[in-house]
Amino acid sequence: MYFKHQTLVLNIPLIIIGFFLLNRGAGMLVDGASSIARKFKFPETMVGFTIVALGTALPKFFTNIIAVMNGYNDLFLGNIIGSGIVNLLGIIGLVGLNRSMRATRYTVFIGFPIAILSTFLVYILSNNLFLFKTNEATPDLDFNDGIYLLIAFVLFMTYAYFNVKKNHTIWFTKDTEEPEFYPFVFAVILVVVGVVGSYAGAILVVDNLIDLSRKYDISQRFLGQFILSVGGSLAMFWWTKNFKINQTRFEISQLLGTNLLYLLGILGTCAIIAPIPFNIRYNLDLFLLIIANIVMILLLVIGRKLSINLWKSKVLVFLFLVYITYLFVR
Secondary structure, X not given: OHHHHHHHHHHHHHHHHHHHHHHHHHHHHHHHHHHHHHHOOOOHHHHHHHHHHXXXXXXXXXXXXXXXXXXXXXXXXXXXXXXXXXXXXXXXXXXXXXXXXXXXHHHHHXXXXXXXXXXXXXXXXXXXXXXXXXOOOOOEEOHHXXXXXXXXXXXXXXXXXXXXXXXXXXXXXXXXXXXXXXOHHHHHHHHXXXXXXXXXXXXXXXXHHHHHHHHHOOOHHHHHHHHHHHHHOHHHHHHHHHOXXXXXXXXXXXXXXXXXXXXXXXXXXXXXXXXXEXXXXXXXXXXXXXXXXXXXXXXXXXXXXXXXXHHXXXXXXXXXXXXXXXXXXX
């Protein structure tokens, strides 16, 4: 027992350091890459749509790649599904307690239905319900499934890119000041250090979570859905909380796009790298993710302006706490 406590004293600080490196690395990458894009007159909306979205998803990407390459599939799947629920209920709910958040009609009536269909697609592929997989005995996501998911992700990103580009003047107010940026060499250094820091942080977090799982008999599913999902979402929470007020109509779209990046892009990439055995217990969690998307649609269409105000944020935070409680008591 003494040895276990000594191990816990070592594991917890290393996990905290890992999360710091993950989120700080993502922040440095976003700052550096955004600065480079602005230097070359890249439109500010595209900076948010591509660089910020991909940069803030970097902690998830590295942790998931490392987890799946080492066979920690429950940790990986828990992180993917749990992060989607944390983004919708936790981040939007907590940010909404501080200020109102608005969405576009495209996000509400096209984006969220796409997210629901994407979750259902993952359910079909992972449970071998697809036409060409019905004879397979073990639920999994294999190379072909990864290809299907990546095709779906590319189609979504193509639609979203042209949608944002077309509606730039509708969704955003024109900046009155020239955007600031770092010197080019310094920006490149930020990008490199950000990537290296995020990778090192991912190794620390995954290795120590698995160590805790083995020594204390804690399920990888719980660690992925709670510790890894919440801790890895800190960068996304910081970005959403501090994003420019005149661009708040884009925030919910950004979070939704990030969820699709996790569900289609990262899950598809990892399935191509190595087959992923699917724990059928995650079917309930996929259902909860669908429910979270439906709740967001209902809250946004209630009232005017497709917005999340204070009372709606309180509903989301309450549901988020219910979800956390579910993770502990199941």
